[in-house]
Amino acid sequence: MSDQALIEGTGANWQTWLELLDERGAAGLGHTAIAQMLVREFEIDGWWAQSITVGYEQERGLREPGQRPDGTFSASASKTLDLSIGAAFEQVADADVRARWLPDLELSQRSASPPKSVRFDASDGTRILVNLSARGGEKTAVQVEVAKLASAEESAAAKAAWKTRLERLAEAARA
Incomplete structure (x- = not known):
């Protein structure tokens, strides 16, 4: 997903989301916990929370492209x-x-x-x-x-x- 699409949908770019999630220790959390935090703390729509969570997990090497939260x-x-x-x-x-x-x-x-x-x-x-x-x-x-x-x-x-x-x-x- 492009930075522009992310900014239009959430008000922040990838770098900002990555930094915010790193500051909150998201690398040590599971997929569901990260998405719930995004909804709760930043009041973004669930679809955007899922997209940001997957992007974060891929960027931080926690998930390969196409990989589901259970590893399959x-x-x-x-x-x-x-x-x-x-x-x-x-x-x-x-x-x-x-x-x-x-x-x-x-x-x-x-x-x-x-x-x-x-x-x-x-x-x-x-x-x-x-x-x-x-x-x-x-x-x-x-x-x-x-x-x-x-x-x-x-x-x-x-x-x-x-x-x-x-x-x-x-x-x-x-x-």
């Missing part, structure tokens, strides 16, 4: 399909239909909110969240988030793998 990483990929949201949901949620475009990963469904989302545990130990959004007519955006990845390298590999998988989904939808 996530990855995401998306694709717009030429399908209604109901048909796209079936492609993702129905195990037999899904096996046609996703033969390389076994998913166990955790929960679903038809036709908008499905959560899975994957056979590789990751967690998968699929969100679907109608884009008008017979188009649906499918967004996949992969959680519980161990490293930035695994995140990059998961992103690439899911881009390929979503291409296969798009091909299956056209068939």
Whole structure:
């Protein structure tokens, strides 16, 4: 995030926020404690508090880019399909239909909110969240988030793998 955006949103630049957090011993605090301090002491919006906290943690070497507070990483990929949201949901949620475009990963469904989302545990130990959004007519955006990845390298590999998988989904939808 640029200094200008930060100044417009919070009234201070990165250097000021870094100094303020250092003065308050933020390097020894957890993510939630830092964000809560920013909201409480500086009365900034929660979104800005999260953004500043993540930036601080990255700047001080407490978190790698893309790393979540629990130390894991996530990855995401998306694709717009030429399908209604109901048909796209079936492609993702129905195990037999899904096996046609996703033969390389076994998913166990955790929960679903038809036709908008499905959560899975994957056979590789990751967690998968699929969100679907109608884009008008017979188009649906499918967004996949992969959680519980161990490293930035695994995140990059998961992103690439899911881009390929979503291409296969798009091909299956056209068939």
